[in-house]
Amino acid sequence: MSTPEKIKILYVDDEMNNLVGFNASFxxxxxxxxxxxxxxxxxxxxxxxxxxxxxxxxxMPDKTGVQFFEEIRSEYPLPIRMLLTGYxxxxxxxxxxxxxxxxxxxxxxxxDADIITSINEANKFYxxxxxxxxKNQELEKAYEELDKFSYSVTHDMxxxxxxxxxxxxxxxxxxxxxEIKEMLNxxxxxxxxxxxxxxxxxxxYSLKRGALQIVEVDFNDLVKEMEDIxxxxxxxxxxxxxxxxxxxxxxxxxxxxxxxxFNNLLSxxxxxxxxxxDDKWIEMDIEIVKGMATIKVTDxxxxxxQNFIGEIFNMFFRATSQDVGSGFGxxxxxxxLAKINGEITLNSEIGKGTSFLVxxxxx
Amino acid sequence: MxxxxxxxxxxxxxxxxxxxxxxxxxxxxxASVKSFLEAxxxxxxxxNNPASADGAKIILMLDIxxxxxxxxxxxxxxxxxxPEIRNLYSIFILSxxxxxxDQNRVANYKTVKHFLNKPLNGDFxxxxxx
Numbered sequence: 001m002s003t004p005e006k007i008k009i010l011y012v013d014d015e016m017n018n019l020v021g022f023n024a025s026f027x028x029x030x031x032x033x034x035x036x037x038x039x040x041x042x043x044x045x046x047x048x049x050x051x052x053x054x055x056x057x058x059x060m061p062d063k064t065g066v067q068f069f070e071e072i073r074s075e076y077p078l079p080i081r082m083l084l085t086g087y088x089x090x091x092x093x094x095x096x097x098x099x100x101x102x103x104x105x106x107x108x109x110x111x112d113a114d115i116i117t118s119i120n121e122a123n124k125f126y127x128x129x130x131x132x133x134x135k136n137q138e139l140e141k142a143y144e145e146l147d148k149f150s151y152s153v154t155h156d157m158x159x160x161x162x163x164x165x166x167x168x169x170x171x172x173x174x175x176x177x178x179e180i181k182e183m184l185n186x187x188x189x190x191x192x193x194x195x196x197x198x199x200x201x202x203x204x205y206s207l208k209r210g211a212l213q214i215v216e217v218d219f220n221d222l223v224k225e226m227e228d229i230x231x232x233x234x235x236x237x238x239x240x241x242x243x244x245x246x247x248x249x250x251x252x253x254x255x256x257x258x259x260x261x262f263n264n265l266l267s268x269x270x271x272x273x274x275x276x277x278d279d280k281w282i283e284m285d286i287e288i289v290k291g292m293a294t295i296k297v298t299d300x301x302x303x304x305x306q307n308f309i310g311e312i313f314n315m316f317f318r319a320t321s322q323d324v325g326s327g328f329g330x331x332x333x334x335x336x337l338a339k340i341n342g343e344i345t346l347n348s349e350i351g352k353g354t355s356f357l358v359x360x361x362x363x
Numbered sequence: 364m365x366x367x368x369x370x371x372x373x374x375x376x377x378x379x380x381x382x383x384x385x386x387x388x389x390x391x392x393x394a395s396v397k398s399f400l401e402a403x404x405x406x407x408x409x410x411n412n413p414a415s416a417d418g419a420k421i422i423l424m425l426d427i428x429x430x431x432x433x434x435x436x437x438x439x440x441x442x443x444x445x446p447e448i449r450n451l452y453s454i455f456i457l458s459x460x461x462x463x464x465d466q467n468r469v470a471n472y473k474t475v476k477h478f479l480n481k482p483l484n485g486d487f488x489x490x491x492x493x
Contacts, residue, residue, distance in 0.1 A: 166386070
């Protein structure tokens with residue numbers, strides 16, 4: 001286990017003796033910042049956003065500790081504020097504590113034990129409240145996504161179902177067996193579309209919630225798997241699928257993320273071919289050099305309009321009506337890459353094809 | 364009721380176009396039906412061939428969620444056309460959406476006659492057109 005970083009503490013006091021004493025007692029165990037007036041204190045706060053605890057003397061020439069805490073509270077809400085004071089000022093201190101400006105006050109003259117206990121308490125409180133703030137942020141983002149999600153899911157799930165319902169109604173009027181079979185084929189397409197969508201949602205959640213499972217990756221095996229998956233599609237649609245793998249070193253990564261990336265890039269490459277093209281091909285080129293995997297997926301398909309390139313990684317965005325798609329695939333690719341610190345760029349030309357370049361570092 | 368109406372379907376789902384085509388053909392009020400998978404292509408077609416050959420009314424069945432140009436964007440472009448052209452058409456939304464915002468938004472477009480849910484109910488369509 002790595003040693004946790006030292007807690008950053010700011011101590012504000014106009015009396016040099018106190019500062020020196022404080023420094024001597026605590027500089028080993030904590031990362032201390034010292035200020036002789038509130039202006040200096042503000043400079044420290046500005047520079048170090050991660051100061052967790054502020055000790056401030058109540059009686060200072062420019063302003064009182066209570067005033068200082070009141071002033072900084074809205075701009076620097078995170079650090080835990082603690083006041084050092086003698087009994088004489090107790091009324092204003094109580095008032096300030098009640099208004100929530102001060103976490104705790106410490107009676108002067110303080111002992112080291114007082115300070116250490118207070119730091120531990122304050123640190124616990126800091127961790128809990130900052131964790132809460134972080135969780136709240138995550139939650140807000142999750143709600144936002146959920147809204148968008150349920151809105152689109154109702155459409156993307158109902159769509160194929162209603163198609164099938166319509167097809168059933170039409171088929172009930174048909175007597176010709178050949179025509180009925182034709183309708184059944186179309187219904188199967190709809191079922192497939194719904195299933196693809198559910199698969200994409202599954203990927204989405206596995207990526208969002210699943211922990212990384214770092215294993216040694218043999219790209220030859222992975223590519224072999226992809227070749228098997230796309231063998232039928234490749235034959236039926238007359239698309240040549242060429243692969244090349246150069247791997248002479250161990251590469252560690254999350255295999256689930258890699259599969260999501262490969263699968264989505266390849267299924268797009270197969271889907272968005274130019275139907276009239278006599279020589280359809282897809283190339284997958286993988287090279288692992290010095291702990292960096294470079295994966296290139298190139299096709300000579302329909303290409304992506306320049307004005308849509310910025311949007312293709314957005315959830316539910318679709319740049320074409322050719323073939324069925326959920327608008328989920330590249331979003332999942334981007335999500336997977338974020339998890340494994342990978343990057344993706346692309347080049348595309350309408351009517352010529354698209355080339356995706358993915359780089360992923362070894363874990 | 365005019366027995367010979369012309370239909371233009373705009374839906375990115377090929378299957379849905381086919382189903383709607385069949386339903387329309389089955390109810391016997393259809394002189395012709397033309398399907399577009401992309402709204403922009405339909406708009407282009409309407410600009411170039413605004414009127415039907417026999418001058419009869421054209422019924423436009425429009426999906427909402429489509430890639431590239433969606434149903435709302437199509438209506439906004441359509442409403443820019445001259446009134447002479449617009450009057451040749453009746454627009455019906457045909458969507459799987461159960462979202463109230465979509466239905467309310469559609470109600471704000473004066474060129475849209477009705478919001479229909481998929482799959483199309485032939486008898487209901489007849490009642491709307493007569």
